[in-house]
Each structure stands twice: as C-alpha cells, then as structure tokens.
Amino acid sequence: MDLLTELTILVLAAFVGFEVISKVPNTLHTPLMSATNAIHGIVLVGGLLLIGEAGGFLNELLLVIAIAFGTINVVGGFLVTDRMLEMFKQRKPPPKQAEAAEEPPRLEEAA
Amino acid sequence: MTYTASFFQDPDFIRVLYIVAFICFIYGLRLLNHPRTARRGNMIAAVGMAFAVVGTLLYDFVSDYLLIAVGMAVGTVVGVPAARSVKMTAMPQMVALFNGVGGGAVALISFVEYREALAAGGNPELEQLIPILFAAIVGSISFWGSNIAFGKLQEILPGRPIQLPGQQVLNIALLAVVLACAVIIAAGTESELLFLAILIGAALLGNMFVLPIGGADMPVVISLLNAFTGLSAAAAGLALDNVALIVGGMLVGASGSILTTLMAEAMNRSIPNIVAGGFGGVTVAGSGAGDGEAKPVRSTDAADVAIQLAYASKVVVAPGYGMAVAQAQHTVRELADELEKRGVRVDYAIHPVAGRMPGHMNVLLAEADVPYDHLKEMDDINPELPQTDVALVIGANDVTNPAAREEEGSPIYGMPILDVDKAAQVIVLKRSMNTGFAGIDNPLFYNENTALLFGDAKESVAAVLAEVKEL
Numbered sequence: 108m109d110l111l112t113e114l115t116i117l118v119l120a121a122f123v124g125f126e127v128i129s130k131v132p133n134t135l136h137t138p139l140m141s142a143t144n145a146i147h148g149i150v151l152v153g154g155l156l157l158i159g160e161a162g163g164f165l166n167e168l169l170l171v172i173a174i175a176f177g178t179i180n181v182v183g184g185f186l187v188t189d190r191m192l193e194m195f196k197q198r199k200p201p202p203k204q205a206e207a208a209e210e211p212p213r214l215e216e217a218a
Numbered sequence: 219m220t221y222t223a224s225f226f227q228d229p230d231f232i233r234v235l236y237i238v239a240f241i242c243f244i245y246g247l248r249l250l251n252h253p254r255t256a257r258r259g260n261m262i263a264a265v266g267m268a269f270a271v272v273g274t275l276l277y278d279f280v281s282d283y284l285l286i287a288v289g290m291a292v293g294t295v296v297g298v299p300a301a302r303s304v305k306m307t308a309m310p311q312m313v314a315l316f317n318g319v320g321g322g323a324v325a326l327i328s329f330v331e332y333r334e335a336l337a338a339g340g341n342p343e344l345e346q347l348i349p350i351l352f353a354a355i356v357g358s359i360s361f362w363g364s365n366i367a368f369g370k371l372q373e374i375l376p377g378r379p380i381q382l383p384g385q386q387v388l389n390i391a392l393l394a395v396v397l398a399c400a401v402i403i404a405a406g407t408e409s410e411l412l413f414l415a416i417l418i419g420a421a422l423l424g425n426m427f428v429l430p431i432g433g434a435d436m437p438v439v440i441s442l443l444n445a446f447t448g449l450s451a452a453a454a455g456l457a458l459d460n461v462a463l464i465v466g467g468m469l470v471g472a473s474g475s476i477l478t479t480l481m482a483e484a485m486n487r488s489i490p491n492i493v494a495g496g497f498g499g500v501t502v503a504g505s506g507a508g509d510g511e512a513k514p515v516r517s518t519d520a521a522d523v524a525i526q527l528a529y530a531s532k533v534v535v536a537p538g539y540g541m542a543v544a545q546a547q548h549t550v551r552e553l554a555d556e557l558e559k560r561g562v563r564v565d566y567a568i569h570p571v572a573g574r575m576p577g578h579m580n581v582l583l584a585e586a587d588v589p590y591d592h593l594k595e596m597d598d599i600n601p602e603l604p605q606t607d608v609a610l611v612i613g614a615n616d617v618t619n620p621a622a623r624e625e626e627g628s629p630i631y632g633m634p635i636l637d638v639d640k641a642a643q644v645i646v647l648k649r650s651m652n653t654g655f656a657g658i659d660n661p662l663f664y665n666e667n668t669a670l671l672f673g674d675a676k677e678s679v680a681a682v683l684a685e686v687k688e689l
Contacts, residue, residue: 110345113456113464120452120465124472127247128480133570133595136481137577139250140441141313142260143473146243147320147448149267149466152274153327154289156458157334159281166333167282169326171289176323178293179300181271183316185264186301191309192257194584 138191145184151177227278235273236462242266243469270462306582307542310575311371314364314440317447321360324450325417328353331457332413341408342457349456351400354413355420356450360443362424367440370428377436380429386494392423427493434616435492437575438481442489445474484570487633515651518669520678523610523645524685527553528560530607530643534599536567536636537579540613540649544675547586550612553683554588560686565592567599567609567636569617600637609641611662613648613675619660630658644668647678 131139154174161167225231243266249259274280297316304312328350335342342350369375382388396419399412431439448470455463482489527533535554541547554564566588572579580593594602603609611618614636621628622635638644639662646663648670662668671678 108459108461110456113459113461116461117452117456117464117468120468121472123244124247124469124474125476127244127251127469128473128476129251131251131477131480132253133484134568134577134580135250135253135256136441136477136484136570137309137313137437137575137581138256138260139247140444140474140477140575141309141316142250142263143247143448143470143477144313144317144320144444145260146247146263146267146466147444147451147470148316148323149270149463150320150323150327150447150451150454151290152270152460152462152466153451153454153458154323155271155274155280155286156277156460157327157330158285158289159279161282161330161334162337163333166330167285169330171285171292173323173326173330174286174289175293175296176319176326178290179297180316180320180323181267181297182294183297183301183312185260185267186298187304187309187312187316188260189257190301191306191581192260194581 138188141184141188141191145181145188148177148180148182148184151181153177226276229277232273232276233461235269235276236465239266239270239273239462240465242269243466247469247473270466274460274462305545306585307545308372309581310437310440310578311368313575314367314371314436314443317440317444318361318364318368321357321364321443321447321450324353324357324447324454325361325420326357327454328357328457329413329417331454333410336408336410341403341406344404346457347404349453351403351416353450353453353457354416355396355400356446356453358417358420359424359427360447360450362421363428363443363446364424364440366425366428367436367443371436375429377432379432382426385426385430389423389426392419392426396420396423431492435487437571438478438487438489438492440575441474441478441481442493445471445478448472448474481571484634515663516669518645518671520671520681521685522669523671523682524689526608526643526645527557527562527610527682528686528689530562532602532606533557533562533564533608533610534567534594534603534606534638534641535564536569536572536609536611536614536618536638537583538569538572538612538614538617539578540615540647540675542573542578542582542613544613544677546612546676546679547582547588549676549679549683551583551586551588553679553686554592556683556686565594565599565602567596567603567638568593569596569614569636570634572614572617596634596636603637604640606641608643608645609638611638611644611646612679615648615660616658618662619658620662621658621660625661628658638662639665639668642667646670647675648672649674 154170154177158170161170242262246259246263249255370377396416399416403412448467451467452464455467557564568579618636618638620639622630622633
C-alpha cells in the first residue's frame with residue numbers, strides 16, 4: 108500500500124478515535140482506559156508478521172518476547188476490563204426497585 | 219499470491235477480516251461510553267481483536283507457528299492469571315503493567331525490523347525508517363514509564379515525586395540526544411549500536427519522565443502513556459505496511475488522548491503541568507505541614523460515632539483510597555444497611571478521582587452491592603452536604619481538602635472537591651495523621667466539627683457497626 112493511502116487511513120482513524128469518546132461518565136474512565144489499552148495490544152500482529160521472515164536466534168527470541176508481551180496486553184487487558192465492568196452489570200434494573208422500596212421509610216422518618 | 223494460495227490466504231480476504239475487526243473496535247468503544255452497554259462493548263472489541271489476529275495468522279508468509287504458539291502461550295499463562303487474580307484495589311497498576319508490555323512489544327518489534335533491514339542490505343526507505351524510529355522511541359518511553367508508574371502505585375517505589383536537581387534540563391538533554399541519534403540514522407548512517415542507544419536513551423527518558431510525577435497524578439500519566447503506546451503501534455503499522463496496526467493503534471492514540479484530557483479536567487490539572495511534575499512535592503506555602511501539626515485535632519471512638527450515625531437522618535459516606543486498601547467496602551455496606559434499617563438515609567459521595575483512578579470507588583462499591591442510586595457524583599451531592607447531619611469520610615483525604623477551595627497557594631487550589639466540611643458533623647476514618655497521596659496537609663482535620671477515628675478503615679467500620687447493633 109502506498110504511503111499516502113496509509114496516511115489517509117491514519118488520519119481518518121485518528122478522527123474516529125476522537126469522536127468515539129465523547130461524553131463518558133467519570134465512572135467509566137478507568138474501564139475505558141483499560142479497554143483501549145487492550146486494543147493497542149494489536150502490536151501482537153506486528154510480531155506475527157515479522158517472525159516468519161526473521162532470521163537468527165536473537166531476532167526470533169526478541170519477537171517471541173514481543174508476541175508474549177502483546178498477548179499479555181490483549182488477553183490481560185480485555186479480562187481486567189471485563190472484571191471491572193462485571194460490577195456494573197446488574198446496576199440498571201435493580202436501582203428502580205430499590206429506590207421505590209427505600210422511599211417510603213424516609214417519608215415515615217420525616218413524619 | 220503467486221502460488222496455490224487458498225481463498226483464506228488471499229490478502230483481500232484477510233483485509234476483509236481486518237475491516238470486520240475495525241468495525242468491532244469502533245462499535246465496541248462506542249458502547250463503552252455508557253454503563254449499561256460497556257461490558258458488551260468490551261467483548262465486541264475483544265472479538266474484533268480475535269478477527270485481526272486470526273486474519274494475520276492466515277497470511278501465507280506468516281509461518282514459524284511453533285514460535286508463535288510459544289509466545290502466545292507464555293503471554294496467556296502470564297496474562298490470564300494476573301488479570302483474574304488481581305485485587306480490585308490493584309487494578310490501576312495492572313493496567314499500567316499491561317500498557318507497559320504493549321509498549322515493550324512495539325519497541326522490540328521496531329528493533330527487530332531495523333536489524334532485519336540491516337541484514338537485508340541497509341537502512342530501509344525513509345517512509346519506513348521514520349515510523350520505525352518513532353515506534354522505537356515512543357514504545358521504549360511507554361514501557362519504562364509504565365513500569366515506574368506500576369512501581370509507584372504498587373508502593374515498590376515511593377509515591378512522592380522523586381526529583382533530581384536540574385531534572386527538566388536533564389530530560390530535555392536526553393530527548394535531544396535521542397532525537398539526534400534518530401536523525402543521524404535517518405540521514406543515512408547504518409548502525410545497530412546507534413539504534414540501541416536510542417532505545418536506551420528513550421528508556422532513561424521514560425524513567426525520568428514518570429519519576430518526578432506525584433502519585434496523585436498517576437492515573438492521568440497512565441492514560442497518557444496508553445495513548446503513547448497506541449501512537450507507537452500505529453507507527454509500527456506504517457513501518458510494516460499493516461492496516462490493522464495503523465487503525466488499531468491510532469484509535470487508541472486518539473481516544474487515549476481525549477480520555478487523558480477528560481481525566482486531567484476532572485482533577486483540574488493541565489497536562490503540561492502534570493508532566494512538569496512536582497505535584498505534592500512542594501510543601502504548601504501559607505498553611506504548610508509545619509503549623510498544621512501544632513493545631514489540635516479531636517479524636518473520637520467507635521461508640522460515639524455509632525450514636526452520631528444512628529440518630530442522624532442523613533449520612534453521606536465519602537470513600538477514598540483508604541477504604542480500598544482496607545477492603546472495607548463490604549463492611550461499609552453492612553453499616554449502611556444497618557443504618558437504613560433505622561431510617562437513616564445513607565448516600566455515597568463519589569469524587570471522580572477518589573482512589574487511584576477515576577471510577578475506582580464506583581467499581582469497589584458496586585462490588586459490595588451498594589445500590590446504584592445511592593452513589594452520587596460530586597456535582598449532585600455537594601448541594602446536599604449542607605443539609606447532611608454526618609459526613610463519614612473513609613480513607614479519603616485530598617478529595618475532601620477544603621484548601622482546594624480556599625487557599626490559593628495550595629498546589630491543589632481549584633481542584634473540585636467534595637464539600638464534606640459543610641456537613642453538620644464530619645467523621646474522618648484515618649490510619650494516622652499522615653498526609654494524603656498528594657502529600658498535602660488537610661485543614662479539614664482541624665475543623666471544629668471534625669472528629670477523627672484512627673485505625674484501619676475496615677476495623678474501624680466494623681467496630682462502629684458492632685456499636686450500632688448494640689444501640
């Protein structure tokens with residue numbers, strides 16, 4: 108692919124990246140950081156592309172390490188994000204009921 | 219491809235898989251903006267990653283499956299248990315570590331690519347060489363910077379800023395040396411040694427860049443390094459002519475920058491300010507720790523606290539890192555349940571950057587099954603605090619420091635805080651009179667309506683809970 112096509116894609120990806128993050132509630136900053144962190148684990152692909160043609164022990168060793176690093180980044184990143192988000196899982200439906208259940212005692216207290 | 223490549227190995231087919239991956243990444247990130255859909259978003263992004271990796275493995279020039287398997291197996295064996303077993307409190311440093319290895323991978327890949335090019339006959343074309351050099355520098359900075367951030371959050375390294383005399387000058391000099399080496403290579407010098415010098419120089423720079431930054435700013439720094447790693451991955455993509463890397467890396471580079479700005483805004487800090495370092499390192503002019511120590515504090519005991527809480531009509535809990543460290547969130551919820559049984563309304567005041575990361579407290583309290591509608595964001599709870607009977611501050615310090623509102627000389631002046639000092643009574647659960655992570659004295663502790671309950675947060679809360687049950 109020629110350089111200009113690649114630069115076009117790069118610039119468009121940058122704008123998509125800017126636009127896709129808009130009004131994130133503070134609560135989600137950490138999970139979002141963690142998820143984007145997992146996505147840049149895509150460097151793993153770079154290791155895969157090079158290893159077939161790499162010659163020599165040192166190059167291969169370095170690439171195996173790079174692949175291992177990339178895998179840690181991807182697998183660990185998505186898992187940790189999932190663990191964080193798991194805790195938000197049941198939050199939406201119950202609050203409504205919980206609120207309804209807790210409102211009356213407050214009124215009694217006030218009375 | 220020339221020889222009998224199957225349909226699946228057709229580069230066009232692989233590119234289609236990449237396109238599917240991009241759709242997944244972008245859609246996943248979109249879903250991650252909302253609490254209800256965030257988890258699905260993360261899963262979709264992970265599926266996208268699977269498409270990108272499987273697609274790449276299909277290329278007919280990708281061989282050496284044994285080595286690939288070894289690398290991925292090692293990565294999985296290290297990554298999965300680490301991600302599974304890490305405590306919620308240690309989440310931030312885990313993210314730093316995962317970010318660091320990503321940056322390390324980029325640096326290694328660029329180094330190997332340069333070595334390959336040399337072995338094949340010399341420096342690559344500039345359109346490849348420049349991204350390679352960029353990826354090497356930024357990847358190496360990101361790797362070392364993240365490791366330092368990990369060390370600081372894990373308390374292997376002191377969280378306070380570590381500053382050498384002339385640090386700024388030294389950093390600029392280092393950066394100049396690294397860039398000079400890069401320019402020499404770009405100008406045509408073929409030298410593996412010089413490339414190594416760049417990697418090492420960037421490594422030093424990564425260390426020097428994060429060491430002077432105070433612990434309180436660490437989340438923003440991790441987010442910044444996250445964006446760096448994304449950019450370096452995109453650069454590696456340009457060097458390797460791979461769209462998946464370009465798009466994946468750049469999405470993170472851009473969204474990570476936005477996220478960094480959002481976090482910095484939440485703390486009312488500017489990014490250049492953070493990078494310049496020294497937050498919390500300087501003792502506050504005006505009310506330094508010196509005259510602070512002379513002031514009396516009022517300490518209280520569990521029984522007193524229990525009485526105050528049980529006879530209040532509105533209690534606001536302001537949790538911070540101390541609650542996270544002590545793993546007190548479950549006990550806190552039990553206490554809140556017990557109080558609610560008595561008709562006390564208990565709300566939680568969540569400062570956006572309480573703990574070590576934005577959203578840290580929400581995650582912990584959600585883990586303890588605290589109802590979602592009881593978690594109040596700063597802007598919602600602050601107007602309610604003047605009508606609150608008791609504000610219970612559990613291991614939070616800097617985010618409740620009224621100096622941010624009142625003392626212009628304070629390094630945290632202007633940072634939005636929880637106005638707990640406006641509540642009728644303030645009870646602060648604290649391990650000791652040490653200052654918070656930012657290392658700044660907190661005038662809240664010396665207020666007349668403030669009482670301190672010293673001890674481990676979990677034990678203190680448990681003691682109060684026992685006393686409440688007795689009443």
